[in-house]
Amino acid sequence: MDSTTTASTLGSIAKTQSQMKRRRARSKRITVALFIAPALLVYLIYIVYPIFGTFQYSLYDWKGGADKTFVGFNNYAKLFADSVFWVSLANNLKVVLASVFLQIPLGLLMALLLFAPIKGMRFFQTVYFMPFLMSTVAIGLLWVFMFDPLNGSVNKLIGLFGIDNVAWLSDEKTAMASILLVVVWQYSPFYMILFKAAIVGISEELYEAAAIDGAGPWTRFASITFPMLLPTIVTSSILAIVGSLKAFDIFYIMTGGGPNSKTELLGIYMYKQAFIHFNMGFASAVAFMMFLLAFLVAGTIQYMEYNRKKKEAF
Structure with missing residues (x-):
């Protein structure tokens, strides 16, 4: 060949x-x-x-029937001119702040306690997670009874210290804070589970090496645990922010947005416009604004995290 x-x-x-x-x-x-x-x-x-x-x-004047009238961006103009919209948006931001600065740190603290050398931690793990397993409707009704101004257990408890009864859910000064307390109590266990799973994934060899070098508990947390948990913290922040922007159920059950819109959220505002006033087109504008807010916030956080990782890579 x-x-x-x-x-x-x-x-x-x-x-x-x-x-x-x-x-x-x-x-x-x-x-x-x-x-x-x-x-x-x-x-x-x-x-x-x-x-x-x-x-x-959202571009139509629509009452939910067959007839629709094209109005362009008039619904958005009406939306931005409505004071209730801005109050609702401000209330949603309060929920966001409570979620990021209270729920997530509390969830991290509970996760760290589960690894503490304390007897009966399995029992506490179950107790911690119970609020998240309960129905939101049941939780809302439970706390409505507990916040009852006359016979509620909360007022009976503070009465032991000589404090007068407080109308927690009907007083404009305390309504929002009362519901935020319930929200933090209900959802902190969810972040506890996320952080617990992340902590389990951290190598024990890192802690052993740090202990040999004489690092104390706080130093080990600041130099090992916290940096390793940053991706989980970012993910938790996105979940908390997006969930806060679309919050509805617990607020609607406990106050329905009252008193005087002090606990009105964008979700409640949209619901009332759609199913009470039958302004479906206007309600669609509210819903689309909720989507835009959640999308922009989540996208911004992801972009910041991407830049952080990119800088660390170099």
């Missing part, structure tokens, strides 16, 4: 191998696409399409 034939044969083999690699790669892409397609279809139908549909409805 001469050199020309050998070269031709090797070229044919290389070409065949290249074709086989392309077929395998194409087959792999098709397989991946087939597995992704059902989830992608559900996502497009139930997430993406409703977002664009909501924006479309």
Whole structure:
């Protein structure tokens, strides 16, 4: 066999191998696409399409029937001119602050306590997590009874110290703080579980090496635990912020947005406009604004975290 034939044969083999690699790669892409397609279809139908549909409805004066009148951005102009909208937005920001600066630190503290050398920690873990397992409706009604100005257990407790009864949920000064207390109590266990899972994933060798070097508990937390928990803290912050911006149930159950809109949230505001006043177009504008706020905040946090990781890489 001469050199020309050998070269031709090797070229044919290389070409065949290249074709086989392309077929395998194409087959792999098709397989991946087939597995992704059902989830992608559900996502497009139930997430993406409703977002664009909501924006479309927000451009109409629509009462929920067959008749719709195109009004452009008039609903948004009315929205920004409505004082209740700004009060609701401010209240949502209060929920965001309570979630980020109270729920997450409290969840981290509870997670750290679970690793403390204290007997009966398994019992406390169960007790800690119970509020998150309860129905929001049950929690709302439970605390409504506890905050009752006449027979509530909260007023009976403070009465032992000589403090007069307080109308917790009907007083403009205390209504918001009372509900935020319930929200923090209910959702802190969720972040406790996230932090506990993250702490379990930290190598014990790091702590052992730090202990050998003479590092105390606070030093080990500041130099090992906290830095390793930063990704979980970012994720928890996104969940807390997005969840706070769409909060509805516990506030509606306990006060319905009162008194005098002091506990009104964007979700309650949207619900009232849609199902009490039947201003579906206007309610759609409120809903789309809620989506934009959550999207922008979550996107900003993710972008900041991406830049942080990029700087650490260099």
